[in-house]
Amino acid sequence: MTERLVTSLTNDTVKGIRALHMRKEREVTGQFLAEGLKFIGEALDQGRAPRLLMVGMEARPHPLLDRAKAATLEAGGEIVTVTHPILEKISRRENPQTVLGVFDQAYTRLDQLDPASASCWIALEQVRDPGNLGTIIRTADAAGCGGVILIGDCVDPFSVEAVRATMGSVFAVAIVRCTVEAFLAWRTAWPGSVVGTRLDATVSYREAAYAGPTLILMGNEQAGLTDGLAAACDVNVKIPMRGRADSLNLAIATGIMAYAVTDAA
Ligand code: SAM
Incomplete structure (x- = not known):
């Protein structure tokens, strides 16, 4: 002492x-x-x-x-x-x-997650901006998501900037980091829907069926969700872009998806 x-x-x-x-x-x-x-x-x-x-x-x-x-x-x-x-x-x-x-720091392993414990889970591919990641962790907490899975080479969720943006939710949400290969292997046993988000998707996020625990996949800020991960999804959806902007900020898009899924549950 x-x-x-x-x-x-x-x-x-x-x-x-x-x-x-x-x-x-x-x-x-x-x-x-x-x-x-x-x-x-x-x-x-x-x-x-x-x-x-x-x-x-x-x-x-x-x-x-x-x-x-x-x-x-x-x-x-x-x-x-x-x-x-x-x-x-x-x-x-x-x-x-x-x-x-x-x-x-506290990381959770993929095999420690219990998909049935929440209606929505968020997976991020190569997120690069610490402010985005912190905001997503805060949003995941607010929407009642079970955890945030970081796939591939992501920014550190425990950086000072990311932690600040979580507003304390870094302590409340399970955070997992894994390789693409580990994610794809684990995903095969997912008991509910796996939903990718892509600008070239033809299905609106409002039309998709979110059955059982839903895992939403969000892409990198520049490159978007890669073909390999999009192909591993049951469906890929798009949030309508009605003005001149060609895409939404990653954290905003994640928030819209998280609430669409948890509201539908
Ligand atoms: N140029 C990138 C592309 O072509 O995908 C833009 C990436 S966007 C800034 C980052 C991520 O936010 C996307 O990979 C996707 O997961 C999500 N996103 C942003 N706007 C979206 C939209 N309108 N519909 C679906 N997902 C969107």
Whole structure:
């Protein structure tokens, strides 16, 4: 059980947390950074305590902060009190959150998913934008989806930018990463509909039958859903484009699909 004060920008703990902005460091440590009391509260509600809780000297007393401190110490983590310049340096923002948490990353394996536990699941092929991925994880949570499956070479869901965009849902939604081959093998046992989304599809997303748990496949921001994955779907659907835009933003399209599926369930 430890609590200490750190005031030096060159302190090793501060350097270690700053390094979590880098994917390589996140992969080596298996940790990630979540900023703000709201995020910490979401984590605690999911039974996840921070490994390290960093609290600014100016942080105001709050019952949730007391709860976070108690949970951190109970789980064997440490609490570090720091100055405002340290929080600014770590967050790379002028107005940083006054409470930060370092958490263990949590991935779920494909074979741990229970398709019947939710009416909708989202699979993303080579998503590249961390803001899109964080928004999709938040939307999946909001719509009641079971999880988000990252197929192939995707952006890191535990990057600082992606985590910020989740607004805390990173703790609530199962996140899976897998290769295309592993996904295709697992998909053969899927008990419900598998629905791809393509701009060249001829079926409207409103006409498709979403029978049983539905797995929706979304494509990469530039290239769209590849032919190989589209061919593995029971049906491919299109959201009508009525103006001059040729496509929707990936996160927006995912939101429309997720609600179409969960509303139909
Ligand atoms: N140029 C890409 C293409 O040809 O597919 C555009 C990709 S779009 C920005 C990213 C993803 O969002 C698509 O792969 C698809 O999954 C989904 N999407 C966007 N607009 C869509 C629409 N109107 N209908 C169905 N899916 C759409």
